[in-house]
Amino acid sequence: xxxxxxxxxxxxxxxxxxxxxxxxxxxxxxxxxxxxxxxxxxxxxxxxxxxxxxxxxxxxxxxxxxxxxxxxxxxxxxxxxxxxxxxxxxxxxxxxxxxxxxxxxxxxxxxxxxxxxxxxxxxxxxxxxxxxxxxxxxxxxxxxxxxxxxxxxxxxxxxxxxxxxxxxxxxxxxxxxxxxxxxxxxxxxxxxxxxxxxxxxxxxxxxxxxxxxxxxxxxxxxxxxxxxxxxxxxxxxxxxxxxxxxxxxxxxxxxxxxxxxxxxxxxxxxxxxxxxxxxxxxxxxxxxxxxxxxxxxxxxxxxxxxxxxxxxxxxxxxxxxxxxxxxxxxxxxxxxxxxxxxxxxxxxxxxxxxxxxxxxxxxxxxxxxxxxxxxxxxxxxxxxxxxxxxxxxxxxxxxxxxxxxxxxxxxxxxxxxxxxxxxxxxxxxxxxxxxxxxxxxxxxxxxxxxxxxxxxxxxxxxxxxxxxxxxxxxxxxxxxxxxxxxxxxxxxxxxxxxxxxxxxxxxxxxxxxxxxxxxxxxxxxxxxxxxxxxxxxxxxxxxxxx
Amino acid sequence: xxxxxxxxxxxxxxxxxxxxxxxxxxxxxxxxxxxxxxxxxxxxxxxxxxxxxxxxxxxxxxxxxxxxxxxxxxxxxxxxxxxxxxxxxxxxxxxxxxxxxxxxxxxxxxxxxxxxxxxxxxxxxxxxxxxxxxxxxxxxxxxxxxxxxxxxxxxxxxxxxxxxxxxxxxxxxxxxxxxxxxxxxxxxxxxxxxxxxxxxxxxxxxxxxxxxxxxxxxxxxxxxxxxxxxxxxxxxxxxxxxxxxxxxxxxxxxxxxxxxxxxxxxxxxxxxxxxxxxxxxxxxxxxxxxxxxxxxxxxxxxxxxxxxxxxxxxxxxxxxxxxxxxxxx
Numbered sequence: 001x002x003x004x005x006x007x008x009x010x011x012x013x014x015x016x017x018x019x020x021x022x023x024x025x026x027x028x029x030x031x032x033x034x035x036x037x038x039x040x041x042x043x044x045x046x047x048x049x050x051x052x053x054x055x056x057x058x059x060x061x062x063x064x065x066x067x068x069x070x071x072x073x074x075x076x077x078x079x080x081x082x083x084x085x086x087x088x089x090x091x092x093x094x095x096x097x098x099x100x101x102x103x104x105x106x107x108x109x110x111x112x113x114x115x116x117x118x119x120x121x122x123x124x125x126x127x128x129x130x131x132x133x134x135x136x137x138x139x140x141x142x143x144x145x146x147x148x149x150x151x152x153x154x155x156x157x158x159x160x161x162x163x164x165x166x167x168x169x170x171x172x173x174x175x176x177x178x179x180x181x182x183x184x185x186x187x188x189x190x191x192x193x194x195x196x197x198x199x200x201x202x203x204x205x206x207x208x209x210x211x212x213x214x215x216x217x218x219x220x221x222x223x224x225x226x227x228x229x230x231x232x233x234x235x236x237x238x239x240x241x242x243x244x245x246x247x248x249x250x251x252x253x254x255x256x257x258x259x260x261x262x263x264x265x266x267x268x269x270x271x272x273x274x275x276x277x278x279x280x281x282x283x284x285x286x287x288x289x290x291x292x293x294x295x296x297x298x299x300x301x302x303x304x305x306x307x308x309x310x311x312x313x314x315x316x317x318x319x320x321x322x323x324x325x326x327x328x329x330x331x332x333x334x335x336x337x338x339x340x341x342x343x344x345x346x347x348x349x350x351x352x353x354x355x356x357x358x359x360x361x362x363x364x365x366x367x368x369x370x371x372x373x374x375x376x377x378x379x380x381x382x383x384x385x386x387x388x389x390x391x392x393x394x395x396x397x398x399x400x401x402x403x404x405x406x407x408x409x410x411x412x413x414x415x416x417x418x419x420x421x422x423x424x425x426x427x428x429x430x431x432x433x434x435x436x437x438x439x440x441x442x443x444x445x446x447x448x449x450x451x452x453x454x455x456x457x458x459x460x461x462x463x464x465x466x467x468x469x470x471x472x473x474x475x476x477x478x479x480x481x482x483x484x485x486x487x488x489x490x491x492x493x494x495x496x497x498x499x500x501x502x503x504x505x506x507x508x509x510x511x512x513x514x515x516x517x518x519x520x521x522x523x524x525x526x527x528x529x530x531x532x533x534x535x536x537x538x539x540x541x542x543x544x545x546x
Numbered sequence: 547x548x549x550x551x552x553x554x555x556x557x558x559x560x561x562x563x564x565x566x567x568x569x570x571x572x573x574x575x576x577x578x579x580x581x582x583x584x585x586x587x588x589x590x591x592x593x594x595x596x597x598x599x600x601x602x603x604x605x606x607x608x609x610x611x612x613x614x615x616x617x618x619x620x621x622x623x624x625x626x627x628x629x630x631x632x633x634x635x636x637x638x639x640x641x642x643x644x645x646x647x648x649x650x651x652x653x654x655x656x657x658x659x660x661x662x663x664x665x666x667x668x669x670x671x672x673x674x675x676x677x678x679x680x681x682x683x684x685x686x687x688x689x690x691x692x693x694x695x696x697x698x699x700x701x702x703x704x705x706x707x708x709x710x711x712x713x714x715x716x717x718x719x720x721x722x723x724x725x726x727x728x729x730x731x732x733x734x735x736x737x738x739x740x741x742x743x744x745x746x747x748x749x750x751x752x753x754x755x756x757x758x759x760x761x762x763x764x765x766x767x768x769x770x771x772x773x774x775x776x777x778x779x780x781x782x783x784x785x786x787x788x789x790x791x792x793x794x795x796x797x798x799x800x801x802x803x804x805x806x807x808x809x810x811x812x813x814x815x816x817x818x819x820x821x822x823x824x825x826x827x828x829x830x831x832x833x834x835x836x837x838x839x840x841x842x843x844x845x846x847x848x849x850x851x852x853x854x855x856x857x858x859x860x861x862x863x864x865x866x867x868x869x870x871x872x873x874x875x
Contacts, residue, residue, distance in 0.1 A: 055779050057775070057778065057779060084781070085781035085782075085783070086781065087781070088778075088779055088780055088781035089779070089780035089781045090781065093780065094776075094779040094780070096772065096775070096776060096779075098772060101771060101772035101773060102772050102773055102775075102776045103773050103776065104773045104776075104777070104791050104794070105773070105869070105871055106791075106794045106795070106797075106868075106869065106870075107791075107794075112777075115777075115782065115786075115790075116777070116780040116781075116782065119780065119781050119782050119783075120781065151870050151871075153870070153871045164776075167776075167780065
């Protein structure tokens with residue numbers, strides 16, 4: 001039997017202002033009917049480019065494609081327009097990464113699925129519409145007939161991803177190509193989508209090519225793994241073999257950098273609970289809007305951070321963790337509640353009196369691209385807090401910035417470089433240097449590593465830990481990734497719908513969670529052990545029923 | 547939504563009041579004596595003084611403004627020397643030149659302007675959006691380069707040059723059409739259309755350039771978005787991708803800008819009206835300014851202002867209808 005997908009010596013080159021970039025370099029693999037293969041690698045490894053090549057998406061874009069790609073007997077490189085259209089959606093259907101942007105905002109979800117269905121199956125608009133409702137129902141959209149008339153923005157992230165899956169299923173393809181299908185989703189929603197994908201494949205026998213940077217997601221979903229780096233194959237084999245006993249050192253390094261729920265935790269030094277807390281919040285509450293439209297983002301949040309201690313804050317999107325973090329450094333004014341810093345009540349302190357304390361309370365933001373001014377050199381960005389603090393001597397400012405750049409592991413001579421010249425991890429280092437410039441005593445890090453690859457993520461968290469040990473900083477580490485938080489924190493607060501539902505030491509919260517929501521969150525984290533995937537699916541179902 | 551409209555309308559009243567104060571002040575800062583102009587060239591100083599008295603120009607600026615407001619909200623009485631004329635609210639005053647009621651004058655002139663502007667709208671929507679779409683479809687090719695050149699030339703040519711060229715070519719040289727003179731729609735619809743053809747083309751083509759660029763950039767921007775990739779990856783033909791999905795992204799900005807343009811043009815597409823001798827608001831405004839005819843100028847400006855403000859509200863409503871993600875507050 002010929003395999004469903006046959007990729008032989010695939011190379012893809014993008015012309016980029018003169019020097020071409022080789023995104024995929026001599027890659028070969030096959031995938032049989034009904035089987036599942038994951039392409040795993042860090043950003044820039046070329047894995048999404050491979051996924052696009054399976055559907056001939058590079059044709060007509062100026063990219064140079066070499067080698068052959070055959071999908072379901074169609075030679076993707078030479079197929080005519082009609083055959084190519086039949087391939088796309090009919091034989092192989094793509095599920096894209098960001099469900100928010102992957103659907104047309106102007107049309108009803110059901111109409112978009114119907115449009116795609118009619119391209120392949122023809123028939124009347126009515127029949128196509130009925131099919132759309134049918135598949136929407138199949139992917140678990142409740143009241144599918146009514147919801148099919150909604151536009152994408154009226155769907156939640158998880159529902160949009162379900163709708164994309166429905167679109168993929170509409171024409172009964174033999175292959176699903178899923179490009180980071182759950183990356184933009186919360187961990188519990190991710191688990192639901194992965195479970196759904198698993199169930200649909202069991203039912204229809206569709207093959208799966210999964211592109212992901214998350215080894216845990218791959219472990220839960222596929223039979224085979226292909227590890228990619230710089231456009232080349234590093235290692236390929238059955239999922240338990242590659243993830244359980246990797247042959248290549250790169251794979252081992254990649255796996256070692258993945259934060260795990262069963263990995264090491266921070267040495268339980270007794271640095272917490274010593275003396276007065278640095279920052280103490282009591283019954284904080286934040287309301288946005290007024291009157292009937294008021295939304296309570298945070299309610300009754302009480303916590304304390306000591307010097308030299310890291311408090312992790314975990315929760316899903318919309319749980320209020322960012323709002324809480326911003327209140328802690330008074331970027332937002334609490335609606336009510338108390339905030340004590342170094343023995344002074346600062347929750348309602350007027351800006352004038354707060355000013356000299358602001359220096360000591362700093363923040364590192366999630367998106368290192370968006371939180372640095374693209375039109376200013378990084379040196380100038382780092383110098384900002386110094387200038388605000390009243391430093392006027394240019395020589396001293398330069399010297400201090402160079403020292404800071406060096407401290408966060410960047411070349412001090414790159415003072416004049418602009419943010420776009422840095423990689424994601426380096427930009428986050430710039431963000432940390434900027435926060436350090438003010439000589440803070442407490443830094444709130446809001447999702448500092450969620451935009452980064454696992455290896456870069458490990459480097460940045462290590463840097464934070466090092467700086468903390470050296471400077472005795474209090475850290476608040478906000479993240480949606482439970483494994484990362486477990487790795488870096490001394491104590492953890494779990495948030496849901498604006499409230500802290502559980503708070504305690506890492507061992508308490510992760511070892512013996514008391515709140516059912518915490519248990520649900522923990523069960524949703526993908527495990528690196530493929531053998532336990534089935535067992536964990538069952539456990540999730542039990543928790544969902546309960 | 548009702549709340550939104552009410553809020554915006556309340557805001558509109560404030561904007562219009564501010565506008566009227568501004569026009570009054572400007573008028574008093576400008577040189578020239580309206581009474582002398584209203585009286586005519588052969589008037590002696592006594593006659594001019596009499597006219598000044600009659601027009602109420604002896605009163606303080608503030609009092610005159612209050613009278614104006616009173617007229618707008620309650621109506622007022624005018625004495626023309628021999629008789630008393632009642633001017634009902636909304637009264638924008640009497641023209642210094644002709645003693646005609648400005649409100650009536652404006653209403654008389656409005657249909658001509660409306661005819662011109664609405665016809666031009668059709669031209670710029672068809673030509674502008676069409677050109678923009680075509681250049682988005684043929685991006686990178688020779689067609690796009692030619693279209694880009696044409697739209698640049700179009701937006702760079704002043705409207706009166708464009709109009710003159712059209713006039714000379716079509717009426718003088720080719721003699722396809724007689725020189726246009728305005729015929730009201732109610733009188734003879736066919737003649738109305740033929741006579742307005744050139745003004746429509748002039749104003750419409752001039753505006754088209756802007757809409758072509760707007761449509762092109764909005765369409766290309768949408769083409770670069772992720773959801774376009776989705777439909778391409780599902781085998782939807784390139785033509786439907788562009789016309790159904792990419793062009794759809796250009797609809798909201800085109801609607802919004804058209805509504806605002808339409809509003810401001812209702813205040814008179816001054817140049818086009820003057821060029822073709824269309825008795826619309828723009829021409830009225832120019833004549834009023836030349837004669838320092840304060841009530842006429844204020845009247846036309848207020849009507850224009852009203853249209854601009856209303857057009858903005860309508861633009862917001864249409865934008866929200868075209869893009870359901872927009873929430874009106």
